[in-house]
Amino acid sequence: MQMKNIYFIMIVFAVGYFSSCKEMDSTYEEFIVLNGINYPQRADSLKIYSGFNRVKITWQKAIDPKVVRARIYWNNYTDSINVDIPSDKNIISVDIDGLTEGTYTFYVMTFDLEDNVSVPSEITATTYGEKYALGLDNRGIINALRDESEGKINWSNATTGMVYSEIRYKTNSGNTNIVRTLADESSVVCSDIKRKEYFEYRSVFLPKGGLDSIKLDWKTFETPFLYKYPKTGWTVEAKGGNHPWPEGGGGQSYLVVDNNLSTLWHSNTSFSVPHCLVIDMLESQPIFRLDIYRHPTYRYAQTIRIYLSDTKVVPDVYQTSWGAPVVEGVFIGTNVNLPLEFPSVETTGRYLIVYFPDSFSPPYMNCAEIDAYGF
Template sequence: MRSLIIKIVVWVAFSGAFLSCKKMDSTYRQFTESGKIIYPQRAVKPVIYTGRNRVKIVWLKGTDQSVIRAKIFWNNYTDSLEVPIPPGADTISTIIDNLPEQSYVFNIKTYDAKGNVSVPVELLSATYGEKYQDGLLIRPVNLAEIDEAGKLTIVWGNADISGGAYATEVTYTDNTGKALMKRFPISDSLSTVTGVKKGTTFQYSTLFLPDTLSIDTFYTPAVTENVMMKLDKSGWVASADSYAATSQLANGGGPPQFAIDDNINTFWHTDHTTTKPPYPHWLAADMKKVFHVARVELTSRPNAITADATDYIVQGSMDGSTWTDISSFIMPNTAGPQSFNIPNAPAMRYIRLYMTKGPNYYAHLAEFSVYGYE
């Protein structure tokens, strides 16, 4: 009897479960086709590209020809963009504009004509804008110099590579007066441009990509850079604390003008036969115009490099009477031109080499050149 009761209970429970399953299956089929959920093919191999207050999203359409549109959601599904998918398309591409600078989570869903929706594809990305722009650092110029042939040489300082710097654009004026632009990779520590018009400036900007998938290039504000050149000394007037009027050179002794004649075989020499003045000595030049002086270049007498003055102070003046110390250096015992940079390229009409020390009581110099710009 007990066994019969158990069998009856099991049969009732099974019958109830069967009827319940049939009812649930009937309800479920209202949302399926042939008993299966329809999921259109989702976005295939999507890639998201960052940009300036925008992103670009690209994906492959895939093989499911029933997909007719897609919808991209962001900001927790509060914002969206619908993207039509043409029948013959292989690749789908769209840009979402006007996005504030921040990080984003995007979800892509595809749809067929019956409204069936795919499983979403999630993409993480970010946009860049004023905050990123304001943090960009322009690459410094350590040296910008043009030679007599119009060849511009630019020596670059360190670039902010970690911040995305990848190139520098230089806009210059050629010999015809036309503005031209050249782009140099950030790996260049030295760049050259030929055919540049002497006496002109150039403008440059550093280019940045926030990341390797950015569709927008960011530029630092353009900076105008002065180009220094060897100043033309014709018309200059040299003076000195003293000079050898008759000794040294058979063609006229050692006057100060010989130090600015672009001839290393002539030279200035202090008087060492009559008054024999000791240190300090000085050699000055009236450049006849105001220049920004960025560098001086000194050349020793070829056969007397160990007898030159050793300790120099470079001085500048606007009137030739009141002098200001602007730089100092030690002259090495080296043949050929020796260059010495002047910080901040101060403006002056008169320039003076003030010599305070040397191996002898006298001083001499074969050539004195100045590099700068107006």
């Protein structure tokens, strides 16, 4: 009985031994060819990442213990780099710098101590560089407005590859502050801005899957933050008054400063062009820009001429005492808003004269709103 137990134990041991040997053989059998030549394990799970005139190539460390180094070839095997395989890392990572902008195919081959070489692993990528950067542009700014304490920038749509934009501006204490806005954000607030100071902006790009971001040069915006003057208490007179609609029917001249684009002044139908509005801003204001709005359907307004005066003016046909117009412009097509920028930031006056010398539908004229901006 005892002898039978011994035979049974020996049989179990033998089965386990040969089973383990078979598993070990299967682990390495992919690296051995029938004719006896050893082929090191090829680079597995190969990945590549594009950068600015460079790439990063990674792969899984070989489980074949005989693999000790690798070599990466490109440019039809005319360029190459040696890679030592560290024993303490599971992922092999190689940076290849100094590439010109373009598409490359890389071949990774592994070697053992006897310099047996593996079958190549192939991967392709496209680098980016100066040509790509030259096609980029900073995100557009729709406007940059401020109130008494902070500024707000409204952005145009972000372009492909843009990740964020930055604003650099001066604070009231004289320090420089930088705020960042992401590509999916349409505006950004800048606190504690210093009045009348120009600010800078730039955008940062990162191609999809790219390694290196590209920061464009800082660009100075065309104006400081604009301040929209509050129109509380402003009064408006019109040449000939307004359209004689019944009370409550609208059309009065003060409606051009009521902060409501759905209301409007309409000229008195008994008076033909030229038409004129005089706005009393209560005090002399430095004006840099005006926004003139007309009715979106009845677009009578055509040419606009602007005059400023510090003495009271009666709305009338042009008077030589007004001098030359500070600025003028023409509504084009179906545009509802006509922005007029003054040639000098030092242009000041209390009385704003808005002169309409002609009309697309004489004798009629209307104006929905007038906004004035300074710094």
